[in-house]
Amino acid sequence: MQTFADIWPAAAATIQFAAMLGAAGHAMLTKSDVRAAAGWVGFILLVPFLGWLIYLLFGVNRIQRRARELRGIRRGAALPRPQASGPPAERGEQRRELENLARLGQKLLPERFEAGNTVDVLENGDETYPAMIAAIDAAERSLALSTYIFNNDKAGHLVLDALSRATARGVRVRVLIDGVGSWYSRPSIIPELHKRGINYARFLHSFMPWQMPYLNMRNHQKILVADGRHGFTGGMNIAEGNLVRENPGKPIIDYHFRVEGPVVAQLMRTFAHEWTFTTGEILDGPDWFPKIESLTSDDAHIISRALPGGPDQGINPIRWTLLGALTEAREAIRIVTPYFLPDTTLATVLSLAAMRGVQVDIVLPKTNNLPFVDWAATPQLAWLIDAGCRVWKTTGPFEHTKLMTVDGIWSMVGSANWDGRSLRLNFELNLECYGSAFADRLNRIIDSKIAGANAVTYDEIANRALPVKLRDAAIRLASPYL
Template identity: 35%
Template sequence: MQDFIAHPGEHWRTDNEAQLLINGEEFFPSVFAAIGGAREEVLIETFIFRDDKVGRELQQALIDAAQRGVRVEMLVDGYGSDELQAPFIRAMTDAGVHLLAFDPQPRRFGVRTNLFRRLHRKHVVVDGEIGFVGGINYCADHLADYGPMAKQDYAMRVRGPIVADLHRATLKLMDETSRLTRAARPWLSRGPAPDADTAKARMLLSVRDNTEHTNDIEQHYLHAVTHARQRIIIANAYFFPGYRLLRELRNAARRGVDVTLILQGMPDIPLMRLCSRLLYNYLLRDGVVIREYTERPLHGKVALVDERWATVGSSNLDPLSLSLNLEGNLIIDDRAFNARLHEHLHELSQTKCKSIPLERVLRGYWWRAPIIFVCFHFLRHFPAIVGLLPAHSPKLKPMLPTPGVTPVTPAFDQEKAS
């Protein structure tokens, strides 16, 4: 893609280092090493934080940082991380870790009810100098030794001016939404500048929220796909996008762009694969190539267009991510990063995916056609439908175990009852 045109008001940052991290084997050591070297501040946002071998390693890294005087703040989602127990939390808070829960709600008859408008971002900022953005949670199922249901996923490690935007976005959510009083913190980037030989990437942080940036990430996808001239590869775990993006993918294939979708073939949520497959005929009949990743569950949210544009982040292309959840993606304009991601995704699609032919999809199409018609129109009007749901303002609450009590219920439920 030739130096694509940014939307008005966007803040592109030049001269950044961009490193692709594939799966937990590359992501966790990089994050833990950055935390281990922190001098002043560690900020973390995540959807899932679990008491398993990965969660305990992160817990210890944060405790060690807090005990040597680093300010450590972590924000976890009240739905995705609602099983943390009080002893696990107490070990962190006693060491000085500031732990917050995004919109915790009690279970109803043992069922989590706070499904919508979740914190789904995965951000890390260390000393205002090193940042991480992606789709990887802090749990063991992002490691290959977890077994056949280990997830395939991606993240980025970045340095340079883009980290300032990531730092501000994370503090904005932690400080303003929680209404907590904290000492003012200046921008902390006082460490060594990125290597001039490797800091070539132009980047933009795009977030999705329910107030000012309701469709920013989707608009970046639409803009890139609409202007594509050579190739599009999208690897996305939960693919059920809006009508406009489906139409532009089909239009790109019609004008000769090589369009490849890498989707789940071994789903962790079977319903989502069923939804995706309802769209296959619409895309395949105009030349879009669909490959299902079958080695393990695909959890990635990455894409590339032509030879420069790429994105890595937390946003799926489904109604929850595009219309409800808080999400964060990096948009990257860099030929070298695009080539690295293309090399990986091309190899993945050729060696670990099965191709979905149009002939297979057409079998039984007569009874699926009415369902597909309804799906298209539902997708087209989904944002308006969602707008009818109550738009409460989620609150952040400190995660503090009740003194003298060892709960047998999840810490979120106990905090609510206290």
């Protein structure tokens, strides 16, 4: 009679063989990058027992599947979809090649391009928070606020007090805070919202670690819409570090944008979608979605649309729009971002643009609040510089600014960074804009940053000490998840 000691080696070998074949087959069927598939298959086959286990833990992309499952389970009733429209009509200041970008964009996302908008640039929290609070205080029917970070500090209480006043006068207030971002300050602002009776919710929040994806699928969008008509968006959180004129301990340079015109309805629609997903409540009717006509003032020259992106989408419209803009560029590409870890495709298209004569400027902060992101980015900067891109590091406080212009006509602003977390793992919102006057305004900001920045040279990167090079190369291996 066989004992367990007799059969366990054969059983272990059978389990190992089955698990190895299953993991290798999964890698071959699901990895779109041939090199990634080949690498994982080799690792699984050549590392007994541990190979397939490590693949199951770290190699299986569960983000998109989990995001879709969550959306399907918790979305509730479907929200009305916008009608598709063609690309913006060609105007005097718009080049025909960029109409191709608009056609691409329309295929990526059905949100229509809206004419007759204004987008005002607000510098730091010193201009942004007073403008937001004025809009909150003027609201008569509804307020929708979505933010990643809402700190329990001076800036947070300025906004909190305004929301409290709006709630007291009967305005329908909805506040959506990311489940991770709500804990960036100690104590959290959440008890204060609760105490004041402000209607709030936390996006994908749970105290149970197995129910809360701490690093992935975060709601990174920044939206404020008052009465369904007056909008704000960009990359700025609610934190006193943004009140630069008051000399905070850790100042943050950033820009936000006040939006007027029909595109505000798209900001509201994005908020309503996430609010319904989180709470089950459907926001509808004229309080949230009044009819907004195109503005006719002299400065209402921007054709725009909102670009929401997230891991539940098969094709991320923000990333693909960036690729389209880089491809269509003929004269200049200008990028300002705090975190620059483009994937191989984005980096390749940037390099190709520079090599065919487009002037590519990439402006990054010299002092990053996440040093390891800067370490991971450095090796890739050398390759981009070698291809002809110009890289600049700003001096002074940390730059959280996110701006992009192409050929002085097309612009993109919003919450997304140039990294895998924004373009693959988180829910983001950018604003795509056509209009030379607005692009000129952003380019003047970029010019001022470059004027006070230091150029990064290829030799500077190549001459780093060997331990530093090894550190940066090791951290770069984790760049898809930073």
